[in-house]
Amino acid sequence: MREIGSRLLIKQGDTAQELAKIIDGESTIPVFANAGYSRHSKFVESQVARHTQLRLFSGQVTIDPSGVSKENGEPFKVYSAFRRKWEQVYQKKIFRTDYQSLGIKPEIMSSCDLHSGKNSLARSSTRANAVRTLRKFTGLKGGINRYSELSDRVDQNTTSGMSEFISLGLIGPNELFEVADYLRYSSDDNRYLGSVNSWRNQLIWREFFKHSLDHFPDSENQSLNPNLESIDWINQKVDIDAWNDGETGYPIVDAAMRQLSEDGWIHNRLRMIVASFLVKDLLVDWRIGANWFHDKLVDYDSALNSGNWQWVAGTGFDASPFFRVFNPVLQGRKFDPKG
Template sequence: MVSRALVWLRNDLRLGDNPALDAALARGGTVTAIYIHEKDTAQRLPGGAAQWWLEQSLSFFAQQLAKAGVELLVQTGESKDLLPKIAKDLKPEVVFWNRRYAPSERECDAHIKAELRQSGFTVTSFSGNLLLEPWQVETGSGGPYQVFTPFARALRQKGVPAPLRLRESKANTSSASQDTYKRPAQPHWAEKMAGLWDIGEEAGYGHFHDFLDETVKTYAESRDIPGKHGTSKLSPYLRFGEVSVRQLWHGALHYGEQHTSLSSGIEKFLSELIWRDFHYHQLYHRKDITRYDMRDAISHIEWHDNSTAFDAWTKGQTGFPIVDAGMRQLWATGWMHNRVRMLVASLLTKNLLIDWRRGEEWFWDTLVDADIASNPGSWQWVAGCGMDAAPYFRVFNPVVQGERFDAKGTYIRQWVPELANMPDKWIHKPFDAPEDIREKAGVTLGTNYPQPIVDLKSSSHRARSSKNADHNDLFA
């Protein structure tokens, strides 16, 4: 009788450095992989943009798996019901998966593991998606870290395990082909995003190699300039596990050893990978960070329910050019530059006093890299209630930030074309420009570009104050 292994795929759609898949292939015999489009609303389901990426990624991965002799099954339903049923139908000797870390995910996995073991299956889970497991990095007292710098120091001292070498498959040749995956109906924005991204493991590592060869030399500085191609853009590939974070870590380290002049960019990149682990550290050790503040630093805030302002923010019609550029980039591409993410989040939470959760939910639905830890972790950081967060009274001024990081207005002109003819001096503050300057540039405030929806000075002052009851007059 031929042995069979079942691999439950989640955020690990790759062949390389995939511990669960590697363990299954090492056994020989028949290997079946399954992906379940989750319908259990107790878990956080992917937003529309992420779902679009996922569909493309699964299609590519099905072809890779078939070449390795692995059949991919894709089903829709609640995993706690489907996986035990599939295991009973296929009768594998072992079931493998790589671990997840959100409270609802861990609860689901523990329930399934217990049920499968009770039914006589051997179930093993692995560390497959982080540099180190959240419980492997502890303070001196044995608790979780709240500050990034000592967390990063401790993680580096522990050391990141080497990625697994891609083994030659010992699995039986399968009759599976890419046709085993039938792509479901596209989300409504799929058409406009098609062609903007290369998706899958090969594309992800291609981006990484391009980053090392071309971008890392100026990464420490240019990553803050939204008008430049200065970031790695690896976040969606990490989100779906198309690339291994440990492979990126060791690949960057090795490259840095060979090119010592690039140490600044390499170190900044490694720091960003640690930040990702830091967010997962919080996700694992705290109550659901998508709903609960990690700290009570902003418990005094009375959030403002302003649907008109929120709608203008989502559409890139706030009257603040760099914010509007970011929101339009997000809607058009499913991605936004990291510096601009901070600016749009600050305007929403500090100037408009709209609950960070509403902004986080919008990002969750529209970002292709919407990550279950990094998305809420970053929003809480800007709002002032996250771990290692800037003080609540720190408010990013979108005009000052725009002039600093997009001095020539390159980013603005790309995403807010109605301001394309504004002089550099005024492109970040068209509302302050002399009337004749605006007229010459073809800009009519309130007609083809909005007036600012909030007064920056007074709303920033209010954000820094502990009292904010009388604020209705601050909104345009």
């Protein structure tokens, strides 16, 4: 940035106020940003727009939420229908990134603490490491080769490792979809096509949750299924504290919760197990768990967090049935057989 006569300013505080100080009354100065989809993000954007020319892009998703809808213009509430329409729109997009030349510039490093609390931005959170991690995952011996078979095993290193990087903006969803498509069509025998499609499907779920939050911003704090809004939660403090501290007595739940507090990250299967245990076994409001994840996760994303918690609780769109309970003992035996 210095080479082109620019500089990087890192500010902490109220977004609109800090930008107003920098702009100093020059309302013609444009601000370029990726649009957010939470109610808070939209509020911040409205405040910033009062001071300057705000130009928003849809860089957090591959397709803008306005571009995927039913024939009558309404948003999708069923994932399978959303995915079919999303694929139709996606096929018409033109991307310019060449996967083979996906660049690494080691001299460009991130030194800003982008998360607060104990689990602040990990030292490995750089653009260079994001690309290295992606290359390792998609390599000949990478996790992508057995993804459909082992992606739910919490004792195997088969996940892509992209969640933190994409939440911090160090790699974009367009790039990940391009990589997935490159892998789908580059192999003559398509030996790993099932695994690639399985991973790609997870990326589309991310799009679905992002779009859902944009259309239904109250879903961060309100059940999307109105029939399940008035559940009489027990919310016993002793149960919540035991869950938070990893002291419930159920090994896989406790190991996951301790890892969450220590590392700021846990496997997606573990997230479903501990969420189900809190909501279905302890009868604690899913929003209490969602708020705990908000404080702990280094890959926190409001849309994915509320979407996944409501999926487990059975209160969201196309969610797991509210009567489905993850058995923590059987889950441990199946997905972490050696403990």
